[in-house]
């Protein structure tokens with residue numbers, strides 16, 4: 001009984017602490033396909049201030065999204081058919097980062113969500 005009570009107290013005190021940043025956690029990888037509908041998903045959620053990898057894979061030949069521009073990244077990333085392309089970035093403290101095809105007709109966003 002005493003041990004159960006102790007466990008309960010430990011779990012309560014753990015919940016009251018602010019979430020500690022996971023130092024050992026790798027980047028947040030988000031898979032994004034380019035299909036006939038555009039980017040899928042068109043919105044991905046990430047944790048503030050953490051490294052992010054957007055892994056784009058173009059799955060259709062007929063699309064104007066054969067490359068992607070990501071806000072805050074000066075490099076245009078070509079998207080060869082069926083080839084995963086990783087775009088590394090750091091999530092801002094809040095807000096969104098837009099991404100789009102070079103003509104800005106097909107777009108999406110990385111949305112920062114506080115945990």
Ligand SMILES: [Cu+2]
Pocket residue numbers: 064065101102103104105106
């Ligand atoms: Cu386009």
